[in-house]
Amino acid sequence: MWSPDRNSGTTLYMQIAEHLAQKIRCGEFPPGSGLPSERKLAGQLGVNRSTVVLAFSELRSIGLIESRSGSGTRVSLADSEETPKHTPNWSQYADDSSMVRNPPFLRKISEALQQNPELIDMASGQLSGDLAPTQEIAEIMSQNRPMSYLGYDNPQGYPPLREALVRYLNRHRGIDTTESSLLITSGSQQSLYLIIRCLLSPGDAVAIEDPSYCFSLPMFQTAGLRVFRLPLDQHGVQPEDIRQLYKKHRIKMVFLNPNYQNPTGTLLSEERRRKVLDIASELALPIIEDDPYSLTAYDGEPPAPLKALDTTGSVIYIGSFSKIAASGLRIGWMAAPRAIVERLADARQQMDFGLSVIPQQVVATFLDSPQFVPHLERLRRELQFKRDMVTAALRREFQGRAEFLEPRGGIHLWCKIGADYNENRLLEQSIRNGFVFGPGSVYGSEPGCLRLTFGRANAGDIDRGIAALREAAEKLDLF
């Protein structure tokens, strides 16, 4: 965020006036739009209110803004000329969109984190910096291999990365696949988006877990799908529920996250895995298996994915490096029947013309490097350590008033801290206490639950974070 330069030769108020004038000229504040109040702007820029008063006065004097008592300060409308001039009604364009916005809680959390990077973050679904293989990636990049031509990528993704993934999936996930059955995406989000937008049509019915991944919910809504829920217990979904939904609603796809599920951390039991596949092949029903967390299994032995057990080609498998390496790489993939991969690759040309080759080269090299497996081992140890910290802190601070299942892998813990609390008030109080978490409702859950992502917080902050949450709950008289 811009702020005035106190060592500059120009006075603070003139710097501010010039800055605002530029924002007005470039359309950021279009004619007729409101400016922030003097008090608010002074707070944002870290100056006295009187400095902003002077800046506004300067802008009024050149006719750029107008202040009316009661209605604040607005950008002047363009001078009347022969033909009146109008700015498009941009807010209307933004509001008319048929795309559903992300839940306000997610935006509130994201804004809180941008405004205060010191917040203890147990809301963002990613790893902390010390868990990412930052050093390994920097070394790969510095090796400066002679770069091939940086043209548009192959529509299915960089071929050497697909080759490395075939080996990776075979070795680490027991999945036999081929390069031509793989589509590289920018992550699970893009994989889900492609499947939802390109293989389903408005009015189609689908089944998802309850609760479910928060950023997938608005996507289903925007696509006009009818969404039915599969409640989770400690062993995952009940396979027979899938058959019931098929009978009642002719669901066309089932979305599952069987390993250390987001947000609940649960593991689909092996017996249920086989049952899910039996039902899927009985009904010729596609299963979308989202599997970003399996390699974080703390004991180093993740269960076999549905895709590896699938003998009838019922499963599209979605993977990602966001939760086992770094989300900023933006590399994920799906393994699917070739007809699907080709269809989605063609569709993606219309959306973004594919990914940059640079991070794909980095990941392909990292996957085949001797550093990859040691990185995974370290990641598992550290995540287990953080899991232990968070469960100990919850027991200590909440004294039995927080119910949770101890996850055996992944980065999320799902916790029930009291029936029917006011999520908004608890979130706001927590943020004031320096701590941010994922309110249960953004995952489509009943009130009373919340998601604590111990993957993202630094280990040294977890105790303070959980204490801040307990203080916020006490302040709201939740106990």
Add this chain to the structure above:
Amino acid sequence: MWSPDRNSGTTLYMQIAEHLAQKIRCGEFPPGSGLPSERKLAGQLGVNRSTVVLAFSELRSIGLIESRSGSGTRVSLADSEETPKHTPNWSQYADDSSMVRNPPFLRKISEALQQNPELIDMASGQLSGDLAPTQEIAEIMSQNRPMSYLGYDNPQGYPPLREALVRYLNRHRGIDTTESSLLITSGSQQSLYLIIRCLLSPGDAVAIEDPSYCFSLPMFQTAGLRVFRLPLDQHGVQPEDIRQLYKKHRIKMVFLNPNYQNPTGTLLSEERRRKVLDIASELALPIIEDDPYSLTAYDGEPPAPLKALDTTGSVIYIGSFSKIAASGLRIGWMAAPRAIVERLADARQQMDFGLSVIPQQVVATFLDSPQFVPHLERLRRELQFKRDMVTAALRREFQGRAEFLEPRGGIHLWCKIGADYNENRLLEQSIRNGFVFGPGSVYGSEPGCLRLTFGRANAGDIDRGIAALREAAEKLDLF
């Protein structure tokens, strides 16, 4: 593409059988699906047909495939058990999609280029390898700056890149903007996709140039928009046509590519630029200005973009590094009112969760480096040289039977070589002659025209390429 290893200890036919078995097991060829014919597969793998016959026989012997006279070879259906098992009808899922496929010509061209990398490519809208700053980018990457944490990016894009772009747009395009008015995208394709999907609704009317960018046309169709056309002459669109379309159809947006337009290479005249802006502000009509080519102006003086002349905030400006650096970077941006940037940044979270930070860091460094301006100067000289080669070759080979406008910037030349030729036959004959071009119809144009992208072909191949085109035209008796 996989091929058997002649130096392996395993016989060729067993390698092929094993390879096919793997593809069947991983669902690439699901139960019941057809395999390629023995003859076709032999051609693809570069082996004798008898080798494939042996491989098929092997697979039949283990019950994996079935051959019936007259209906070719199919993957066996899964063994009948108590409950019959079914594979989802994946082809149906792929076909039912509400997303319009890209034009068959584009897929034909892309397949031809993948099968034969020696084809002289005047079809792909990008630069040749020697024009990209490959060395400069490799050097930036090798400098190995200590990497900040590779987490999810800011929803609007990497802040240092936005800061560098503010300077770049001011210096090179005369555009005053701020970081908060910029959204980094993966290129113009994603910028257009976001605008079309998030700011417009099915049934809305828009105006586009005639002819227009080929990959935008299916996007408009998929979004259910009513698309009206603004015919181009040598000075671009006629501004009054915009007013007429607004009166008749209440168009909600106008999409323009004013500088060295794709595909025609034309430049919107300065007088018409001002007129377009007057009409836009009179009607409060948003203009989407796509400007990827302006910095290739051969005389080094690109005209001022609409965005720089826009005093009412009517223009969303779309830029990209694909045509002035390398398309494989996948970095573009838009400058727009803040309400729009925030809306689109939120929507993109549902699509792909933003870009990798790695190429953004590379581009930010390159933009501020002393190598950037010399790179642009070299690019302009070389593109002008290629333009001269292609126009000379057209005159020499076609002897007045090819009509074209000489572009003064950009990478495309639009050429009319005869009324009403059969595009499919000319493209196929050209490909047989070793040359590929963009058939006019994929840009929505009347027959008889084609796009020659001299930016992509190597200078040393241009003469041979145009000769191959002329030979194809003669073979089809077009003259």
